[in-house]
Amino acid sequence: xATTRDWLLADSPTSRFQARMGRAYRVTVALLHNPLxxxxxxxxxxxxxxxxxxxxxxxxxxxxxxxxxxxxxPSAAHWMGTDELGRxxxxxxxxxxxxxxxxxxxxxxxxxxxxxxxxxxxxxxxGWIDRILMGITDVFLSMPKLILALAFVAALGPGVENAxxxxxxxxxxxxxxxxxxxxxxxxxxxxxxxxxMQGAASARIIFSHxxxxxxxxxxxxxxxxxxxxxxxxxxxxxxxxxxxxPLPEWGAMISRGRTFILDQWWVATMPGFAIIIVSxxxxxxxxxxRDVLDxxxxxxx
Amino acid sequence: MTAxxxxxxxxxxxxxxxYGRVEVVKGVSFTLGRERxxxxxxxxxxxxxxxRSILKLIRPPGEVTANRLTFSGIDILxxxxxxxxxxxxxxxxxxxxxxxxxxxxxxxxxAQIAEALVAHTKLPRREIARRSRDMLEAVRIDDPDRxxxxxxxxxxxxxxxxxxxxxxxxxxxxxxxxxxxTSALDVSIQAQVLDIMDELVRNKGMGLILISHDLELVxxxxxxxxxxxxxxxxxxxxxxxxxxxxxxxxxxLIAAMPHMDETREILPTLDRSQWEAT
Amino acid sequence: MSFEPQDQTRAMPxxxxxxxxxxxxxTNRVLMAIGGFIVTVAxxxxxxxxxxxxxxxxxxxxxxxxxxxxxxTPEVYEAAKKAMGLDQPLVIQFVAYxxxxxxxxxxMSVSTGRPVIDDLARFFPATLEMxxxxxxxxxxxxxxxxxxxxxxxxxxxxQIIRVFGLLGYSVPAFWLGLVGLAxxxxxxxxxxxxxxxxxxxxxxxxxxxxxxLVDSLLAGEPEIFFNAISHLILPASVLGFFSLAYIARxxxxxxxxxxxxxxxxxxxxxxxxxxxxxxxxxFRPILVPLVTVIGLSYxxxxxxxxxxxxxxxxxGIGNYLTTALLNADMNAVLGATLVIGSVFIFINKISDxxxxxxxxxxx
Numbered sequence: 001x002a003t004t005r006d007w008l009l010a011d012s013p014t015s016r017f018q019a020r021m022g023r024a025y026r027v028t029v030a031l032l033h034n035p036l037x038x039x040x041x042x043x044x045x046x047x048x049x050x051x052x053x054x055x056x057x058x059x060x061x062x063x064x065x066x067x068x069x070x071x072x073x074p075s076a077a078h079w080m081g082t083d084e085l086g087r088x089x090x091x092x093x094x095x096x097x098x099x100x101x102x103x104x105x106x107x108x109x110x111x112x113x114x115x116x117x118x119x120x121x122x123x124x125x126x127g128w129i130d131r132i133l134m135g136i137t138d139v140f141l142s143m144p145k146l147i148l149a150l151a152f153v154a155a156l157g158p159g160v161e162n163a164x165x166x167x168x169x170x171x172x173x174x175x176x177x178x179x180x181x182x183x184x185x186x187x188x189x190x191x192x193x194x195x196x197m198q199g200a201a202s203a204r205i206i207f208s209h210x211x212x213x214x215x216x217x218x219x220x221x222x223x224x225x226x227x228x229x230x231x232x233x234x235x236x237x238x239x240x241x242x243x244x245x246p247l248p249e250w251g252a253m254i255s256r257g258r259t260f261i262l263d264q265w266w267v268a269t270m271p272g273f274a275i276i277i278v279s280x281x282x283x284x285x286x287x288x289x290r291d292v293l294d295x296x297x298x299x300x301x
Numbered sequence: 302m303t304a305x306x307x308x309x310x311x312x313x314x315x316x317x318x319x320y321g322r323v324e325v326v327k328g329v330s331f332t333l334g335r336e337r338x339x340x341x342x343x344x345x346x347x348x349x350x351x352x353r354s355i356l357k358l359i360r361p362p363g364e365v366t367a368n369r370l371t372f373s374g375i376d377i378l379x380x381x382x383x384x385x386x387x388x389x390x391x392x393x394x395x396x397x398x399x400x401x402x403x404x405x406x407x408x409x410x411x412a413q414i415a416e417a418l419v420a421h422t423k424l425p426r427r428e429i430a431r432r433s434r435d436m437l438e439a440v441r442i443d444d445p446d447r448x449x450x451x452x453x454x455x456x457x458x459x460x461x462x463x464x465x466x467x468x469x470x471x472x473x474x475x476x477x478x479x480x481x482x483t484s485a486l487d488v489s490i491q492a493q494v495l496d497i498m499d500e501l502v503r504n505k506g507m508g509l510i511l512i513s514h515d516l517e518l519v520x521x522x523x524x525x526x527x528x529x530x531x532x533x534x535x536x537x538x539x540x541x542x543x544x545x546x547x548x549x550x551x552x553x554l555i556a557a558m559p560h561m562d563e564t565r566e567i568l569p570t571l572d573r574s575q576w577e578a579t
Numbered sequence: 580m581s582f583e584p585q586d587q588t589r590a591m592p593x594x595x596x597x598x599x600x601x602x603x604x605x606t607n608r609v610l611m612a613i614g615g616f617i618v619t620v621a622x623x624x625x626x627x628x629x630x631x632x633x634x635x636x637x638x639x640x641x642x643x644x645x646x647x648x649x650x651x652t653p654e655v656y657e658a659a660k661k662a663m664g665l666d667q668p669l670v671i672q673f674v675a676y677x678x679x680x681x682x683x684x685x686x687m688s689v690s691t692g693r694p695v696i697d698d699l700a701r702f703f704p705a706t707l708e709m710x711x712x713x714x715x716x717x718x719x720x721x722x723x724x725x726x727x728x729x730x731x732x733x734x735x736x737x738q739i740i741r742v743f744g745l746l747g748y749s750v751p752a753f754w755l756g757l758v759g760l761a762x763x764x765x766x767x768x769x770x771x772x773x774x775x776x777x778x779x780x781x782x783x784x785x786x787x788x789x790x791x792l793v794d795s796l797l798a799g800e801p802e803i804f805f806n807a808i809s810h811l812i813l814p815a816s817v818l819g820f821f822s823l824a825y826i827a828r829x830x831x832x833x834x835x836x837x838x839x840x841x842x843x844x845x846x847x848x849x850x851x852x853x854x855x856x857x858x859x860x861x862f863r864p865i866l867v868p869l870v871t872v873i874g875l876s877y878x879x880x881x882x883x884x885x886x887x888x889x890x891x892x893x894x895g896i897g898n899y900l901t902t903a904l905l906n907a908d909m910n911a912v913l914g915a916t917l918v919i920g921s922v923f924i925f926i927n928k929i930s931d932x933x934x935x936x937x938x939x940x941x942x
Contacts, residue, residue, distance in 0.1 A: 033319070036742075139626030144882040144923045147900070151631065151916045154904050155638035155645070227748050235886050238753050239901050254754055258890070261757050262765045272754035279749030280742075287745075356848060361733065382853070390850030397848075402841040405860055417849045468849070 030292045037288020043281025050094055051101040058091035062248045071264045081266040083256065089267065092248035093274050099249045100278065103164055103233045108222050110168040115175025116218060120210045122176065123183030124202070134180065140173035146232055153241045160249070163242040167232050171225065178221050182214040216293045224286035227279035234275050250275050306476055306508040307333035307355065310369035314350045317362050326350050327532040333476075337502065337509040339519030339540070341554075342529035348512045351529070352478045355510075356393055357385050373475065391421040394469035395478040396498070399485035400461030404453035411449030414468045421472050436467040440497050459490035466498055476508040484513070495522055516543075516554055528554075535576070549575040616932050620925065625677075627920045631913045632676050636669075645909040648689040680917065686910035690903060695914035698899060703918065704789025705775060706888070706895035710880040712815035717822025717876060722869070724823065725830025729838060730857050740827060747824020752883050756817045756890035763813055771810035773892035780806055814891045821883060822876045829872045830865070837861040867934060874930035878923045885919075 009026070013019040031037050050057060060078075066086030074081045080089035122133040140148075152166035186192065195205055236242035237251025245252065250271040257268030314326040326347040331338070342348045354365045357377055370377045372393060380388065397403040405413055414433040418424060424432075430449075437445035440463040453461055462482060469477065479498065483491035499522050502509045513519050519526055520540045528536035528551045536548040546552055553571040639645040643660045651659075664672055679685075685695035728740035763769045771777065775791055784791075784798045792811070795804040837843065838861050846860045847853075885897035892898070896915055903911035 135622070136626070139623050139630075142623050142924045142927050143627055143630070143920050144878070146882050146885060147916050147919050147923075148630065150885070150900065150904060151634050151912055152638070154907065154909065154912045155634045231749075231751050234751050235753065238751070238886070239889065240905060251751070254751070254757070258757060261761045265761055268754070268757055272751060272758070275751055275754070276746070276749050280745060283745045283748055358844065358847065386850045386852065388850070389848055395848045397841060397845060399841070403845045405842040405846070407864055416846070416851060420850045420852070465845075468845075472850075 027292055031288050034288045034291060036284045037291070040281045040284025040286070040288060043277060044285055047097055047101060047278055047281065051098045054094050054098055058088075058094040060088035060091040062087065062092045062095040063246045071260065071267070073264070074266055080270040081264070083253070083267045084260065089253075089270050092253060093250070093271055096248040096250045096253065096271065096274065097278075099160065099243055099247060100230060100233070100275075103160065103167075104226050104229055106164045107168045107171060107229050107233075108226070110164070111171035112175050112218060112222050114168075115172040115177075116179045116211060116214060117206075118172070119176035119179025119181075120183050120206050120214060123180040123187055124206055124210060126187075130180075133176070137173045137176045140170070141177065143170075145170040145228075146235065149232055149236065150239075150241070153236060158241045158244060160243045160247070163233060163236045166236075167229055171229065174225070175218060175221060178217055179214045182217050183210055186210075186213060220286060220290045220293060223282055223289055226282035226286070230275060230279050230282070305332040305334050306373060307331075307510075308369055308371045309355075310367060312351065312354060312365070312367040312370060314347070314354055314359060315364050315366075325532055326354070329529070329532075329534055331527060331534065331537065333508050333510065335475075335506055335508050336525065337499075337511065337523045339511045339513065339523035339526045340529060341513060341516050341519050341526060343514055345531075346529040347532040348529050349480055352395065352480050352510060352512050355476075355478060356389055356395060387421070390417055390469075390474065391472050392474050393476045393478065394472070394474040395480060396462075396465050396469050396482045398481040400453060400458060400465050401485070403465060404461060406453055408452075409449065410451055410453065410456070410464050413453075414449070414464070414471055417468050417472050432471055433467075436471045437464070439470075439501060440464070440467045442467075458486050459494055462486060462494050463497060466494070466501070470501055470505075473505065474507065476510070477502060478510045478512070480512045481514070482511070483518070484515075491518070517558065530576075612932065612935075616928065620928050623924050623928070624921060627917065627924065628677055628680060629673070631917055631920075632673050634916075635909055635913050636663075636665075636672060636676075639909070642909075645907060646686065646689070648907065651689075685914035685917070688903070688911040688914075689908040690906040690911065695910050698911065699896065699914055699918050701789070702894055702896045702899045704786075705893060706881065706884050706897060708790045708792060709811060709815050709887075709893065709895065710818060710877065710884055712811055713818030713880050714822055714873065714877045716816060716819030717826050717880075718873060720819070721823035721826030722830050724827040725832075726834055726857060726862060728827065728831045729834030729861075730853075732835060732838075737831075740831065744824045744828035744831070747821050747828070750820075751886070752817065752821060753886040753890050755820065756814065756887045759813050759817055760890065770813045771806065773890075775810050775894065776803065776806055777810075814887050814893060817887055818880050818883060822880055825876050825879070826869075826872060830869060833865040833868060834861055837865060871930040871934045874926050874933070878926040881919055881922055 005025075007018065008022045010018065010022065013022055031041065064087065066082070068086065069078075069082050070084055070086040072078055072082045078088050078090065080093060083089055083092070118133055118137065122130045122137075148170045149163075149166040152169055153162055156162035156166065192205065192209065195209060200208075233242055234249075234251030234254070237249040237253075238255045240252070240255065243249035243252055245256075253271040254268045257264070257266075257271075261268050309332070310330045311328045312326055312330070313324055313328055315322050315324045317323075325345075329347070329351055340348045340351065350359065353359055355370070355372070355377065357365070357380065359365050365378070367378060372388070375388070377385075377388075404410075408416075411430070411433055414436065415429050418429045418432060422429075433449060434445045437448060442448050442460060442463055448456065448460070448464070453464070456464065462485075466482075477498075482498065483494055486494060495518070498509075501507075509523075511519055511523055520543050523540050526536075526538055526540050526543060527534050528546075528548065530550050536546055536551045538546055543551075544555065546555065550571070553569070553575075556569045557571065559565075559568060635645070636642045643656060643663060643665065644651075646663070647655050647659045664675055667675075683696050685699070687693070688695050688698055691698055724740055724743075728737045731737050760773070764772050780803050784794050784800060784803060787794050787797055791807040792804060795801070795807060834857075838857075840861075843856060843860050846856045851860075884893075884895060885900055887893070888895045888897035889901050896919060900912060900915040900919070902908075903915065
């Protein structure tokens with residue numbers, strides 16, 4: 001397939017599609033040169049695949065109880081053992097990946113665009129708008145994210161949806177800061193001035209020209225934040241304010257296993273390993289993306 | 302004749318890149334006695350790397366190999382870090398380009414000069430202070446006591462470079478490597494600083510390697526000249542016979558320099574196809 | 580101040596006057612910096628109050644219910660409703676709320692039946708004690724690890740320390756606490772169990788500062804002191820793990836910056852020993868940003884203690900918060916949020932200012 005590769009790496013692409021594909025290819029190749037980033041990418045893809053194919057991968061039902069078999073240690077029949085209701089932990093962990101993925105994706109989908117738009121608007125217009133928006137952002141950024149999320153969930157009530165909203169509320173300010181910093185770097189460049197002189201409306205300038213340029217730093221930041229989001233969601237689940245039973249959310253599973261930690265350690269530790277692996281995966285991937293897409297910051301990591 | 306100060310045969314320095322291993326110095330060979338040698342070349346010719354490999358400053362992933370790299374009979378390549386530390390400063394020193402960056406901004410000048418002595422001798426503090434002061438006087442800094450208490454950012458560039466020279470010569474090494482010592486200085490100061498360095502080197506009977514991109518400068522202050530291009534030595538000649546250089550690269554460089562009584566309308570440019578350059 | 584008539588013939592200011600003017604200018608600058616700091620902190624605090632007010636009054640469907648609990652009698656409900664002034668416009672409510680908070684009135688806790696502020700004062704020292712030991716562990720281990728990793732960049736040891744740093748972002752604190760308890764307490768019997776002291780010692784010493792380590796020494800009871808340490812060491816170490824991961828990562832990053840500076844090469848050329856090169860030349864300039872990092876880490880530990888205290892039954896503010904959450908005790912929740920949030924803001928802003936004041940490049 002030498003010709004496809006040549007097409008992707010062509011110095012003068014003839015269409016935007018070719019240019020985009022070429023860039024994606026180069027980024028992926030550079031990423032794969034980094035062993036940790038490759039591991040991270042593999043883990044993330046594994047997470048997605050597990051979530052999608054959960055029914056095919058899980059040997060048992062995640063909520064089916066089997067009381068005679070409760071609290072059995074890991075064995076050939078139950079790779080991760082069973083919990084206090086006899087449910088297979090391995091299957092629950094697999095189905096839990098769906099919840100984790102859903103939380104992570106929804107938080108990203110909600111908070112990143114909000115932060116992006118707020119930051120871009122703030123950076124583009126400057127003046128009072130900038131000061132007010134950044135004032136609000138700074139106030140949020142100075143506060144402990146976990147505590148705020150807890151307080152919001154307290155008011156909204158327990159449940160996955162409320163947990164997602166609460167986490168998203170605390171996550172958007174960081175993205176606003178980044179988007180604003182990015183916008184400021186090319187706010188006064190000539191191509192923006194050119195579009196302004198063509199009579200483009202501010203909204204169009206922001207959406208068509210500024211936002212696309214902020215994407216790479218946003219992607220890096222979002223990926224790096226994923227670990228924190230997973231941990232916060234697990235924390236909420238652990239306290240009992242996230243996903244409610246019998247949903248196999250990993251944090252909640254650790255909480256249930258707490259009472260048996262001394263003798264039936266697997267109930268609480270297995271979901272923890274899942275959390276660690278997935279978070280590490282996102283961290284590796286994020287670091288790798290940063291090295292590839294933003295070499296300025298990459299040298300010292 | 303005593304053993305040469307430096308005896309280098311087929312020195313090679315390479316670095317790994319995403320595109321494979323790249324050699325920045327390719328099989329460089331030369332000897333040096335107690336004389337002044339100039340190494341001239343453009344950026345990327347490998348001249349700085351050559352200087353640094355003599356001091357074994359190149360760390361992994363860079364790789365230094367050679368048939369022979371000896372200083373005063375000592376095989377540099379087989380020296381351990383600890384042994385090199387005894388050589389650096391005490392027997393070979395290096396003056397670097399920009400005192401703004403090469404001097405520690407949060408240490409006083411006096412402390413930095415003293416450190417060079419403390420690392421190699423066990424002299425009492427008063428003796429060290431005396432020698433530091435004498436050295437500052439030797440580089441023609443008036444009021445050395447006051448200057449010793451100053452910080453590097455509080456002195457001018459020319460003075461900072463003279464401090465650098467003092468710092469590197471105070472332990473009385475046998476060989477001084479000067480890596481672009483005046484490239485960061487005003488033209489009017491360059492000659493002053495080089496005169497000082499030249500005088501000191503000659504008075505102490507040291508060897509000097511002057512690395513520069515300035516052919517004119519090197520021909521004035523050196524006995525012999527090596528011209529480097531793309532990691533290789535392309536010309537080796539006595540400074541006074543520079544105009545008789547044979548390699549097209551050197552001839553091209555000489556031809557491109559304007560003279561005081563220039564009559565040509567257009568200066569010639571280098572035609573790199575005349576030799577194998579990267 | 581005497582009024583001397585100005586001598587109109589004096590053209591140039593004297594050296595003394597120039598010095599005095601410079602001193603005044605510097606004093607003015609410091610005063611302005613302090614003033615700016617106070618204003619920023621006040622505004623951010625106000626923002627925090629706005630958020631907690633919003634969470635308490637606007638978000639819940641019935642804010643009165645969230646304050647009095649669903650088991651309250653109709654009389655209590657009506658009294659609370661009047662006290663909260665819910666019929667007033669929102670802005671007036673907010674002003675009244677701020678006035679209350681500033682006077683220390685955080686409301687009553689539904690679960691403990693006491694004023695929230697009293698509860699907070701009782702529980703805060705426990706968290707402080709744990710977080711302080713945690714940060715000490717983080718500094719003592721994290722800084723050398725970071726320096727070591729930077730000086731051996733690229734080696735497998737460096738890679739291990741880097742992954743270790745990433746683990747600090749990937750491991751759930753509560754999980755690590757649980758595992759630690761299971762291994763070090765239940766299996767190995769190396770440390771004390773949940774709680775600050777063995778039940779045997781409970782209530783034996785007068786709480787002077789609330790910090791058992793200090794109080795036990797003041798009371799001259801070394802046995803209690805060591806018992807407290809055996810209980811503290813595991814939760815503080817878990818916190819210390821996260822602190823150490825962060826501090827090591829940042830130290831490594833700063834050191835890598837410094838080690839690539841020219842003056843470090845100069846020091847090596849002089850033949851200075853590697854130890855002096857690393858600590859006197861490379862490390863010393865990073866002390867200031869490192870202090871900022873440590874401050875931020877400390878603030879993060881206060882936040883992280885929320886999760887750990889539940890696991891270790893530690894009577895601190897984090898445990899108070901989570902218990903209040905489960906009891907839907909809004910006054911307690913918001914009170915704890917305010918305290919933790921305020922300390923967080925304060926430490927963050929101080930670190931900010933400290934960095935700008937101490938950084939020689941900004942001077």
